[in-house]
Amino acid sequence: MKLSIIGSGYVGTTLAACLADVGHDVVNVDIDEDIVATLNDGEAPIHEPGLDELIAEHAGDRLRATTDYDAVLDTDATFLALPTPSMEDGSNDLTAMKAAATSLGETLTAKDDEHVVITKSTVVPSTTEEVIAPRIADASGMTVGDGFHVAMNPEFLREGTAVSDFLDPDKIVLGAETDTAFDVLDGIFAPLVERANDPTVVKTGIREAEMIKYANNAFLASKISLANELANICKEYDVDSGEVLDAIGLDSRIEAAFLGAGLGWGGSCFPKDVAALAAAARDKGYEPKLLNAVVAVNDGQPGRMLDLLRKRFDPAGKRIAVLGLSFKPGTDDIRESRAILLIEALLDAGASVVGYDPVATENMREQFPDIDYAQSAAEALEGADAALVATDWDEFAALDDQFDEMRQNVVIDGRNIVTRRDGLDYESLV
Numbered sequence: 001m002k003l004s005i006i007g008s009g010y011v012g013t014t015l016a017a018c019l020a021d022v023g024h025d026v027v028n029v030d031i032d033e034d035i036v037a038t039l040n041d042g043e044a045p046i047h048e049p050g051l052d053e054l055i056a057e058h059a060g061d062r063l064r065a066t067t068d069y070d071a072v073l074d075t076d077a078t079f080l081a082l083p084t085p086s087m088e089d090g091s092n093d094l095t096a097m098k099a100a101a102t103s104l105g106e107t108l109t110a111k112d113d114e115h116v117v118i119t120k121s122t123v124v125p126s127t128t129e130e131v132i133a134p135r136i137a138d139a140s141g142m143t144v145g146d147g148f149h150v151a152m153n154p155e156f157l158r159e160g161t162a163v164s165d166f167l168d169p170d171k172i173v174l175g176a177e178t179d180t181a182f183d184v185l186d187g188i189f190a191p192l193v194e195r196a197n198d199p200t201v202v203k204t205g206i207r208e209a210e211m212i213k214y215a216n217n218a219f220l221a222s223k224i225s226l227a228n229e230l231a232n233i234c235k236e237y238d239v240d241s242g243e244v245l246d247a248i249g250l251d252s253r254i255e256a257a258f259l260g261a262g263l264g265w266g267g268s269c270f271p272k273d274v275a276a277l278a279a280a281a282r283d284k285g286y287e288p289k290l291l292n293a294v295v296a297v298n299d300g301q302p303g304r305m306l307d308l309l310r311k312r313f314d315p316a317g318k319r320i321a322v323l324g325l326s327f328k329p330g331t332d333d334i335r336e337s338r339a340i341l342l343i344e345a346l347l348d349a350g351a352s353v354v355g356y357d358p359v360a361t362e363n364m365r366e367q368f369p370d371i372d373y374a375q376s377a378a379e380a381l382e383g384a385d386a387a388l389v390a391t392d393w394d395e396f397a398a399l400d401d402q403f404d405e406m407r408q409n410v411v412i413d414g415r416n417i418v419t420r421r422d423g424l425d426y427e428s429l430v
């Protein structure tokens with residue numbers, strides 16, 4: 001099939017490369033000329049394992065990029081993969097979605113055959129039908145179901161494993177209200193389903209598809225917060241929370257994934273999506289009590305880590321190494337990274353901070369240009385009074401005599417990853 005994708009960030013680029021790989025002709029439309037040029041040069045505009053290879057293979061053939069919306073005219077369907085960031089009250093900022101819907105509608109006036117517009121972005125229930133579809137209708141002069149159709153296909157990929165998550169998903173959720181839309185969605189995903197490891201295809205309504213995405217992320221974030229709360233209680237009773245969480249994860253009704261206790265969840269999705277779902281609930285007069293608590297537990301973890309440091313000494317005037325700056329291992333993304341909160345708190349307390357991360361240093365330097373950055377964990381530890389471990393990069397598990405170069409031997413582990421050794425004043429957050 002011929003497909004267009006508006007927005008070529010983490011999701012749009014992965015979607016484009018993977019859909020080209022399963023055999024479709026794909027064009028990416030983005031307002032960012034640099035991203036378009038990078039894609040047309042056969043390179044990935046973002047850092048994701050396997051993405052460079054797919055783009056190098058298909059660019060100039062089944063995959064191209066442009067800033068010109070007219071490219072959608074030669075396609076059967078368009079995905080909207082635009083950002084939906086948080087506004088002050090947590091609700092979605094739909095500026096990019098609205099702008100893209102209007103541009104798309106204006107373009108579709110020149111199209112003779114029917115077109116299917118698929119929301120890929122994470123949006124609260126009713127957004128596709130009540131915000132996006134009316135804008136396309138107004139700008140195109142067409143009506144929903146006659147000239148164009150709308151659909152919703154939420155995305156569950158994780159950063160760091162985006163390509164493999166997309167090409168081998170647990171489930172594919174297709175939300176639509178018309179047979180035409182479902183037929184087009186079937187045509188798009190059939191070659192992926194055939195190649196993947198038997199994913200379940202969930203066919204549902206548009207609002208249900210929108211909600212499934214939020215429910216998925218809310219559940220995972222809640223699971224981590226519950227693991228953190230249990231681990232915090234374990235700590236009070238000198239109980240090994242790792243053993244407890246591993247054991248409950250063996251229950252097939254609970255499952256081991258996302259029980260990793262520690263500094264909590266960050267990234268571009270969980271904080272934004274839990275906030276948007278809570279804001280959407282409040283908008284309808286329902287106070288989301290459990291989600292509020294899930295956020296509160298998450299927000300509390302960095303402060304608990306600082307308390308463990310303060311138990312040893314006042315950080316004012318001390319040199320503190322923060323190991324790990326990205327929001328999770330395997331990515332250079334620092335959005336909503338817990339390390340940001342630690343660094344802010346340390347600076348507020350009058351400490352001097354040296355940060356180290358295998359790949360995220362340059363991104364953190366934009367946020368904190370005035371702290372020190374080390375080229376290695378060993379360099380960060382040299383002369384430090386304490387080390388705070390913020391991200392579970394594998395290399396931190398292997399640290400050993402590098403700790404000998406610290407001025408004081410305090411190590412507070414926010415991810416329970418450092419191997420215990422003699423001579424360290426080591427404490428895990430959980």
Ligand SMILES: NC(=O)c1ccc[n+]([C@@H]2O[C@H](COP(=O)([O-])OP(=O)(O)OC[C@H]3O[C@@H](n4cnc5c(N)ncnc54)[C@H](O)[C@@H]3O)[C@@H](O)[C@H]2O)c1
Nearest residue numbers: 007008009010011030031032082083084096100121122155
């Ligand atoms: N990043 C993830 O891991 C992930 C996973 C699942 C779902 N999502 C959701 O997918 C959506 C997109 O997220 P992302 O991380 O890919 O965003 P992103 O910020 O990485 O990319 C968005 C792209 O849209 C482009 N854009 C903005 N306005 C435009 C316009 N009017 N016309 C054309 N292009 C325009 C930007 O230039 C940018 O390249 C969000 O709703 C997000 O919540 C993200």
Ligand SMILES: O=c1ccn([C@@H]2O[C@H](COP(=O)(O)OP(=O)(O)O[C@H]3O[C@H](CO)[C@@H](O)[C@H](O)[C@H]3O)[C@@H](O)[C@H]2O)c(=O)[nH]1
Nearest residue numbers: 155156157158159224258259260264265266267269327328
């Ligand atoms: O047991 C765990 C697992 C994760 N995390 C933290 O949770 C955050 C998010 O991690 P992860 O879910 O692996 O990364 P994301 O790329 O943010 O992916 C989430 O957000 C995406 C955007 O919506 C969804 O598509 C994915 O399904 C969903 O997992 C990170 O800060 C992790 O450190 C924990 O603290 N403990």
